[in-house]
Amino acid sequence: MSTSDSSPPSAPPSTPAGAPPGRRGLIAFSWVWVGAPLAYGLYELVRKATQLFTG
Amino acid sequence: MSPPIAPPGWSRWLVPPAALSVHLSIGQAYAWSVFKPPLESALDLSGTQSALPFQLGIVMLGLSAAFGGTLVERNGPRWAMTVALICFSSGFLLSALGAATEQYWLIVFGYGFVGGIGLGIGYISPVSTLIKWFPDRPGMATGIAIMGFGGGALIASPWSAQMLESFGSDSSGIALAFLVHGLSYAVFMLLGVLLVRVPRSEKPVASAPSAYEGVQVSARNAVRTPQFWCLWIILCMNVTAGIGILEKAAPMITDFFADTSTPVSASAAAGFVALLSAANMAGRIVWSSTSDLVGRKNIYRLYLGAGALMYALIAWVGDSSKPLFIVCALVILSFYGGGFATIPAYLKDLFGTYQVGAIHGRLLTAWSTAGVLGPLIVNWIADRQEEAGKSGEALYGTSLIIMIGLLVIGFVANELVRPVHARHHVPAPKEAADVHERQQSA
Numbered sequence: 001m002s003t004s005d006s007s008p009p010s011a012p013p014s015t016p017a018g019a020p021p022g023r024r025g026l027i028a029f030s031w032v033w034v035g036a037p038l039a040y041g042l043y044e045l046v047r048k049a050t051q052l053f054t055g
Numbered sequence: 056m057s058p059p060i061a062p063p064g065w066s067r068w069l070v071p072p073a074a075l076s077v078h079l080s081i082g083q084a085y086a087w088s089v090f091k092p093p094l095e096s097a098l099d100l101s102g103t104q105s106a107l108p109f110q111l112g113i114v115m116l117g118l119s120a121a122f123g124g125t126l127v128e129r130n131g132p133r134w135a136m137t138v139a140l141i142c143f144s145s146g147f148l149l150s151a152l153g154a155a156t157e158q159y160w161l162i163v164f165g166y167g168f169v170g171g172i173g174l175g176i177g178y179i180s181p182v183s184t185l186i187k188w189f190p191d192r193p194g195m196a197t198g199i200a201i202m203g204f205g206g207g208a209l210i211a212s213p214w215s216a217q218m219l220e221s222f223g224s225d226s227s228g229i230a231l232a233f234l235v236h237g238l239s240y241a242v243f244m245l246l247g248v249l250l251v252r253v254p255r256s257e258k259p260v261a262s263a264p265s266a267y268e269g270v271q272v273s274a275r276n277a278v279r280t281p282q283f284w285c286l287w288i289i290l291c292m293n294v295t296a297g298i299g300i301l302e303k304a305a306p307m308i309t310d311f312f313a314d315t316s317t318p319v320s321a322s323a324a325a326g327f328v329a330l331l332s333a334a335n336m337a338g339r340i341v342w343s344s345t346s347d348l349v350g351r352k353n354i355y356r357l358y359l360g361a362g363a364l365m366y367a368l369i370a371w372v373g374d375s376s377k378p379l380f381i382v383c384a385l386v387i388l389s390f391y392g393g394g395f396a397t398i399p400a401y402l403k404d405l406f407g408t409y410q411v412g413a414i415h416g417r418l419l420t421a422w423s424t425a426g427v428l429g430p431l432i433v434n435w436i437a438d439r440q441e442e443a444g445k446s447g448e449a450l451y452g453t454s455l456i457i458m459i460g461l462l463v464i465g466f467v468a469n470e471l472v473r474p475v476h477a478r479h480h481v482p483a484p485k486e487a488a489d490v491h492e493r494q495q496s497a
Contacts, residue, residue: 023064023065023066023069026069027066027068027069027072030069030072030073030076030246030250031072033072033076033243033246034072034075034076034079034203034246037079037210037243038075038079038203038206038209038210040210040213040214041206041209041210041212041213042206042209042333044209044212044213045209045329045332045333046333048325048326048329049326049329049330049333050326051322051323051325051326051329052323052326052327052329052330052381053323053326054323054326
């Protein structure tokens with residue numbers, strides 16, 4: 001049985017919108033888990049990069 | 056350990072964060088330089104000695120990716136991510152012990168050897184799985200993961216610096232920082248271990264093509280094909296050209312404009328380096344995703360052809376335009392990142408998904424070679440030019456010409472890439488069964 005078999009016909013399960021409700025929370029949590037430290041790194045990067053124009 | 060099969064309804068959008076949790080962690084390797092000055096003063100080391108853990112780590116990355124690729128294919132991504140987690144975290148814990156007892160060899164062994172195995176296995180761990188989940192967008196999928204490796208240094212660099220500031224830069228402060236790194240990365244990577252799944256069927260999405268469509272070539276056969284070596288040359292040349300700038304970015308921009316009316320200050324040079332890191336990271340996701348639309352061969356034509364043009368522009372315009380210098384360097388670095396991120400999808404196009412992770416691991420020896428070649432060319436030439444009494448942009452003229460030559464070699468290698476000959480293909484299950492049946496009846 002493929003993963004697409006258990007999805008509503010309008011949206012395949014392998015897209016965030018088509019994921020079962022229980023999985024949507026897991027998808028959001030996992031993306032925040034990796035997104036938050038990445039956002040911190042990007043913020044620090046932008047702070048440093050602006051020195052090129054102000055330094 | 057058998058590969059973890061996705062339960063019905065499992066979303067493929069859970070796989071990129073699993074991959075990112077590993078790549079964002081192991082990308083810390085590029086932020087090793089934060090630990091160098093405190094280690095040098097606390098343990099009385101030279102600059103060369105304090106670079107040893109990083110250098111051994113990169114060597115081990117190449118070796119474990121090349122030799123461990125087949126094991127990763129056999130045991131699956133969860134096994135690989137578990138090995139990466141254990142090795143990478145243990146590396147930090149051993150280093151903490153080494154710093155606390157002031158035994159530097161333990162830091163070299165822990166971070167470089169044990170941690171380096173974690174780098175190599177972790178780097179290739181999600182590649183094959185991502186390609187199987189995203190057969191319709193392999194470039195985008197692997198681009199997300201490999202972007203994470205670039206992003207890892209962005210996170211670790213300020214984080215480690217702040218930690219050393221809080222704990223102190225003496226040996227006990229460094230030991231505590233290593234300990235916190237080891238434990239934090241273990242927790243962070245655990246998400247990947249828990250989330251990663253291989254698709255239940257060869258068609259994870261109804262609208263996408265089968266992940267096993269087209270030719271399939273084993274890792275053993277792949278290294279015997281000219282296509283593998285063409286891609287090896289392409290990756291090596293592209294990475295060498297990028298590292299050429301990345302390695303000496305700060306002194307390069309300072310020297311380039313030293314004799315002009317607008318010299319570059321140390322803080323502005325640091326800003327330039329940060330901007331290059333951003334271009335490197337953005338290139339990984341943007342160009343790799345673009346390759347899904349325009350094709351792998353065309354995107355490498357852009358990386359190598361336009362990259363050579365950018366180097367030519369820098370050499371031609373010289374110190375007369377700072378904005379042009381910056382823009383060209385940013386484009387080159389975005390191509391450098393793009394080259395890294397697109398190569399797994401190029402491998403998938405040529406060799407199929409059968410053992411793409413193992414083939415990717417073997418191809419990463421090109422990265423190790425370029426890691427030595429790029430800095431060697433730029434540093435050696437700059438030193439010789441300085442000895443000859445030259446200064447400013449004249450220090451880099453010859454290096455720029457060599458980089459153009461390398462990119463042209465890569466461009467030619469890309470033009471030589473053709474579909475893999477049928478004699479290297481692995482028979483499809485049905486064909487294999489037919490051959491077996493014919494042999495039985497004979």
